Amino acid sequence: MDEKRSRDVWVFAEQRNGELHDVSLELLGKARELADATGSNVAAVLMGCNILDLAQVLVNYGADTVFVADHPKLEQYRLLPYTHVIESLIREHNPDIVLMGATAMGVELAPRVAARIRTGLSAHCIDLRLDENGNLLQVVPGWGGGVVATIACPDHRPQMSTVMPGAMRALPEEKRKGRIEKLSVDLPESHMGPEILGVEQMVAGEQPLEKADVVVAGGWGVGSKENWSLLEELARMLGGAVGATRPPVDEGWAREGQMIGQSGKTIRPTLYIGVGISGVMHHVVGMDQSKHIININTNPAADSFELSDVIVVEDFMKILPPLIEEIKVRIGKQ
Amino acid sequence: MDRIIVCVKPVPDPKHWDKVGMDPETKTLKREGIPSVMNPLDKHALEAALALREAHGGEVVLLSMAPPFAKTTIREGLAMGADRAVLLSDRVFAGSDSLATAEILAAGCRRIGDFDLILCGNLSIDGSTAQICSQLAEMLGLPNVMHVIGLEQSDGGKLTITQKIENGYVKLASGLPVVLSVRKELNKPRYIPFTGILAAESKEITILSNEDLCVGPECIGLAGSPTKMAGLELRKFERKKEKLEGTVDDIVKALVERIYQCGVIEC
Numbered sequence: 001m002d003e004k005r006s007r008d009v010w011v012f013a014e015q016r017n018g019e020l021h022d023v024s025l026e027l028l029g030k031a032r033e034l035a036d037a038t039g040s041n042v043a044a045v046l047m048g049c050n051i052l053d054l055a056q057v058l059v060n061y062g063a064d065t066v067f068v069a070d071h072p073k074l075e076q077y078r079l080l081p082y083t084h085v086i087e088s089l090i091r092e093h094n095p096d097i098v099l100m101g102a103t104a105m106g107v108e109l110a111p112r113v114a115a116r117i118r119t120g121l122s123a124h125c126i127d128l129r130l131d132e133n134g135n136l137l138q139v140v141p142g143w144g145g146g147v148v149a150t151i152a153c154p155d156h157r158p159q160m161s162t163v164m165p166g167a168m169r170a171l172p173e174e175k176r177k178g179r180i181e182k183l184s185v186d187l188p189e190s191h192m193g194p195e196i197l198g199v200e201q202m203v204a205g206e207q208p209l210e211k212a213d214v215v216v217a218g219g220w221g222v223g224s225k226e227n228w229s230l231l232e233e234l235a236r237m238l239g240g241a242v243g244a245t246r247p248p249v250d251e252g253w254a255r256e257g258q259m260i261g262q263s264g265k266t267i268r269p270t271l272y273i274g275v276g277i278s279g280v281m282h283h284v285v286g287m288d289q290s291k292h293i294i295n296i297n298t299n300p301a302a303d304s305f306e307l308s309d310v311i312v313v314e315d316f317m318k319i320l321p322p323l324i325e326e327i328k329v330r331i332g333k334q
Numbered sequence: 335m336d337r338i339i340v341c342v343k344p345v346p347d348p349k350h351w352d353k354v355g356m357d358p359e360t361k362t363l364k365r366e367g368i369p370s371v372m373n374p375l376d377k378h379a380l381e382a383a384l385a386l387r388e389a390h391g392g393e394v395v396l397l398s399m400a401p402p403f404a405k406t407t408i409r410e411g412l413a414m415g416a417d418r419a420v421l422l423s424d425r426v427f428a429g430s431d432s433l434a435t436a437e438i439l440a441a442g443c444r445r446i447g448d449f450d451l452i453l454c455g456n457l458s459i460d461g462s463t464a465q466i467c468s469q470l471a472e473m474l475g476l477p478n479v480m481h482v483i484g485l486e487q488s489d490g491g492k493l494t495i496t497q498k499i500e501n502g503y504v505k506l507a508s509g510l511p512v513v514l515s516v517r518k519e520l521n522k523p524r525y526i527p528f529t530g531i532l533a534a535e536s537k538e539i540t541i542l543s544n545e546d547l548c549v550g551p552e553c554i555g556l557a558g559s560p561t562k563m564a565g566l567e568l569r570k571f572e573r574k575k576e577k578l579e580g581t582v583d584d585i586v587k588a589l590v591e592r593i594y595q596c597g598v599i600e601c
Contacts, residue, residue, distance in 0.1 A: 083472075108478075110465075112468040115433060115473060118433070121432070122561060124462065141569075147567070148568075198504070201502030239598075281351075309573050323586050330599075
């Protein structure tokens with residue numbers, strides 16, 4: 001390994017349509033912590049077209065340096081040109097760690113970059129820390145979340161990880177000073193890969209699940225779309241959001257973006273209330289960091305009770321209506 | 335389409351995952367007695383290949399890197415309708431991470447040769463790294479697209495691909511060859527007909543070792559894997575497990591108290 005290698009920690013700043021993905025800000029928070037532990041710098045890599053104003057935002061969330069590749073050919077994410085830009089930057093600066101969000105984009109881009117550089121990549125990390133030698137330990141769930149593995153990449157650099165959205169905490173945004181470095185971009189037309197015909201993306205209207213302080217989550221046991229509205233009302237009363245396991249999403253009671261777990265979101269609210277949830281590992285891995293956990297289920301043997309601070313063995317249809325009324329009365333909401 | 339390669343992986347049957355234990359000495363997973371099945375998403379990749387073959391002709395070849403027992407899983411794919419299979423099996427492949435696995439699969443693809451399309455599942459349910467599609471494509475110097483939920487081939491041969499992203503999708507046009515990984519929304523895998531099971535018995539499974547592939551020893555197995563397992567734990571959970579008892583009224587009152595104690599409601 002190169003003796004003079006840098007200890008810098010890099011974050012790929014994901015944006016679509018000029019909107020930074022929250023996970024990139026969360027990763028800057030973690031990168032700041034890792035870099036401060038070794039007295040090194042945090043850099044963000046930002047790509048797109050007319051996105052220079054986002055660079056200061058990245059500085060405000062913890063980046064010392066922002067590399068900006070601003071070019072019409074980078075306006076929309078395309079795997080091959082994005083890989084090319086990141087590869088060139090990594091080869092020039094030799095960062096120690098490169099982090100990306102485990103998003104649709106990051107999950108496709110990170111392994112391509114890692115294979116080109118021929119370094120190691122761990123996927124869907126839920127925690128990152130440094131060992132006594134300053135190597136990155138990357139904690140990943142496996143086997144549907146029932147097993148937790150710690151992965152290291154001792155002999156190759158950079159150490160690369162994709163990280164679950166919601167697993168890290170962003171620093172509060174504050175005015176900071178950083179260096180913004182514009183890159184000259186040279187992309188051969190023959191290396192652009194598949195052509196984009198169109199992008200359709202809906203705007204998520206309500207409070208994002210991973211930011212909610214209270215999450216009311218429902219499983220198969222909720223039984224119907226009609227019953228589901230009780231969860232929505234309870235969440236509204238508590239100023240929280242509604243989450244789901246896989247079956248309610250498949251049944252159409254909840255949307256894909258509400259799914260918590262290994263193939264969905266990672267949440268760690270102050271209060272999690274589970275309703276009719278059996279507690280399969282796929283779900284648990286996305287919520288077990290919640291501070292307080294209440295579960296309501298008619299089945300006294302439900303696995304979800306193993307992971308509960310408060311257990312209610314009762315039909316939620318008997319509990320939720322009076323609970324909602326009681327809270328309404330207490331806080332005077334109508 | 336002349337030839338489509340479908341990458342398939344035998345994985346421990348998720349119905350039996352509660353039997354997974356850990357050897358406290360070696361810190362490795364004990365998975366004896368857990369039967370293998372084809373990774374569920376790989377069936378969706380195979381279904382897409384079979385549908386393309388039905389519309390445009392060509393040959394569908396299964397490719398797997400696994401121990402010899404994987405033949406049982408591969409037969410499942412042959413029974414579904416694949417024409418033949420290539421199994422890459424060698425002790426020197428053991429311990430390969432996704433980068434080394436991609437290297438070996440790339441050598442397998444080159445050996446099969448003359449392919450227009452490589453399809454795989456978006457991720458496997460055991461390792462779940464979702465890295466093979468991009469890494470295999472990189473090794474072969476081909477473009478790739480993940481999260482595929484729509485796939486059509488025009489008469490000119492170009493593919494129109496729908497890729498799922500957060501809260502939406504991207505439509506892409508791609509020439510061939512290309513490497514794609516699919517999500518389950520893409521299609522519904524066909525049931526295996528009884529005649530398919532019979533036909534699979536006479537279909538060819540070619541087993542290749544690294545003597546056939548000649549991948550450099552520095553690129554495969556533990557030596558070719560930049561990522562190392564530093565620790566492995568079964569997940570443990572410790573919570574208070576306080577059970578609320580009494581009438582519905584009692585329970586609701588106690589619940590409200592517990593919710594207030596969390597400090598999430600302004601008093």
